[in-house]
Amino acid sequence: MLKKEEPQDPVVAFRYPRVITYKHSLGYQSKFAHALKMGRIIATKCPVDGRCTVPPRIVCPMHHVRQTEWVDQGQRGKLISAFKINFPMFDSRTGELKSWQNPIVAIELEGGARMDGWCEETDVEKLKTGMPLEAIWRPPEERKGRVDDILYWRPV
């Protein structure tokens, strides 16, 4: 540690202006991504207990068996929980710090799988556990097979 009387220039700020590009392959998830382009949500089903998982997984984490069956999850689901972020957070897609108006909701889909999404209703008070929600999609030509192809979940 530096003593008070010593010359102090302790902080050096370095910027590393570099772009690190990750090219993640979707692998078995590409089927799901393709379905998103078609406006469908599909999930893998565990052959042991029939539990559906989104994101789809190659192996059931609990039973460690390969999941080969795909099940359509429908367009609607019921709300499990919701919350709103009241401070700026990074958008990891762009790296920008921004404010988030819409609440994040957890939804149990008709097919039984659970997933997250943004909610169109910005007032959290109006969201009640168990209420039905439906998926609002981007127009087909704008879909890229990403989870944000589903723009919002709208209370029915």
Next chain:
Amino acid sequence: MSERIAIVGVGQTVHKSKRQDVNTAELCAEAVEAALADAQLTMKDIECVILGSFEPADGYSGPDKWIIPELGCVGKAGFEMQNVGTTGAVACATAFNMAASGLFENVLCVAWQKMDEAAGAFGRGGGGANEYWTGQFPMSPITNFARRTYDYMTRSGCTEEHLAMVRVKQDQCAQRNKYAQLKLGLTVEKVMNDILLAWPIRRLHMCPTTAGSAAIIVCPEQRAKKVSKKPVWVEDWFTCHQGGALTMAEDPQASTLGYACKKVYKRCGITNPKKEIQAWEVYEPASTAELRWIEEVGVAEDYKAWKLFEEGKVGIEKEIPFNPSGGVTATNPIGCTPVVRVVEAALQVRGDAEEHQVPGTINRALATGYGGQGENVVFLLKKTL
């Protein structure tokens, strides 16, 4: 266990939000020197060094490479461990394994995080477990615990006031710990009027960003008895990981802590944890998590822990000495936090925790590490063999 092991020395830095007077290696060296002095050993005695740091929060990849020489550990065995939030816990477990394996007599475990250098970017998102899935959400411990707490409140019927009580208790403990970072003199009103991050999580409920380091020295039985007057015996440990990336939508209360505790209690023959364990150092990334953790470690019934706070039963001199050091909401150098828990638990067992010492004899203490979205590591420390 083929060889019983003991912690013979512990050390930690005074944790602060900024440590611009030292670089990362010098920060580690402070903790290492403290641990060596505590054990009355020198670096010459150490044969194996295990490091732990959560790289993305520091901005390095494999920082062990340049930190090792600065600690004077050239020519020694070792490697670096990492497991997100449980990094420090896994580093401890590795050090325990290395000492118990009979390969080494003196094992040093060092963990650190200097979060003032990476601008705290991690806490504000971008730490998603899988870019494809969580890229659209600003994922962070804050959103994770907002959901957990929301769910806990619906299930248990506790109010925001109870959450504030937990935070106040932690602050009261932290004020008595000279190493803790945040000592704020909080009241329930102050907490309830703080900035809301994501309901019901307020800024004060979340763990801070900290620059700090901690170290422990572990020896096998014979060696420990020789070098230390007050060895703290490591009874058992279990690292319970669930492979992460359960999306947030899965059961918010799903956690591996209960599972890990049951497993460890069974192995050690503990039937009544509340009586048989006298001090608890449990990793709560948000103060509100402490409610659920008290239940999961077997001290309170499910969804009833908030009543203990209402009745004022939790505290250093109280019935349930939970996090006497002030816990993680007071001090949180991520990768190092679980090591701080082990250090504090060891101090409690030795009776050396000074102002925040739990009264009475501490025969057993439990420390945990938490990471990701429900990964837990449990350690049991003991006074006598």
Next chain:
Amino acid sequence: MAQRVGIVAVAQTKFEQKPDVHIGELLYQASRDVMGQTGLEFKDDGTGIDSTVASGYDLMSGPGGAYMFLGYVVGAWQREDERVIEDGSMAVYYAAAQILSGHCDVVLVVGYGKETQINKNLIECLSMDQIYQRRVGLDFISSAGLQAQRYITKYGITPEQLAKVVVKARKNAKNNPFAYCCDDLTVKDVLRSTMLCDPIRVQEAKPTPVDGACALILATEEKTKKLTNKPVWLTGMFSCYDHHELGYRDLANCDSLATAAQKAYKMAGITNPLKEFDVAEISEHYSYQEPLWYEGLGLCGKGEGGKLIDSGKTEMGGELPVNPSGGVLSGLPHCVAGMHSVVECALQLRGEAEKRQVKGAKKALAHGVDGPAGQLQCVITLEK
């Protein structure tokens, strides 16, 4: 060592560029293979696998905790699942320590690398000291260039000797169905290839990017004997750190490797490694490293690495065949390399190395390395 640790089963995927395959699938393939061979699963009653040790760099797999979703792939749900962020040999070392400590009986070790999803050099640069070394642009390959220069200057190693290393690796790889690069390269081809980082030429560096995974299962002596009739025992192991600052060490020596080797040999009771080992798998990310590591491993005296290559003793059919699999120069992902050494040694000792089999192999030497200019070294000795 108080008791012996045995290798029960080993597996590897084919090493190649697989940009379209999810990293989890690589891991699943390798781990499922070893679990299938032994019939072991993750169980609660102590009859299955107790713990998983993985090796891999976080920033290599994705920004921030990206490895986390990999745990479920191997089936380590609610199980001990720890990760060494060094070369794979260190993961084997730690897994063995877990068994020796009595904490676990059966441990699954996995290593994965997917270099096609990231520029390796960008991440490796982040390992360097941030105030001095990054500012002068040092990364793993430039420090390797410095080390190579120092080594060949001090001991008069010739470019032909180094080129022979590559030729040997590629030729050996032709016998290995899992290898990425195998061809009939000649010394001339190597010396004509583009200069990458003087004196390292393109053909003299590890081919990159390449993807793949390795897995092995370690167990206590008792369980190993039950689980397999071809046990391979880990007899000695040690890892050792050197200085990070290149100026602090004589780059023509590798002191940390010498220390690691001596300690591991002492545990295993080896006095003359060149004679006593029947096969060796060592990690040479660049051609100059093979003769240099020979010296560190005590296979020859200081400065004699080049002569050992000329003598042909380390070729297939020689006194101590080194890298019958082709080794890292035939293309192995980062962090998998050292674990692959152990896997290949185990295959040799089990007599299952097929076309690349060294006849009657009884003792083997595996080696892994991490960090700039071989800073962190790990030596593991194996016996039938």
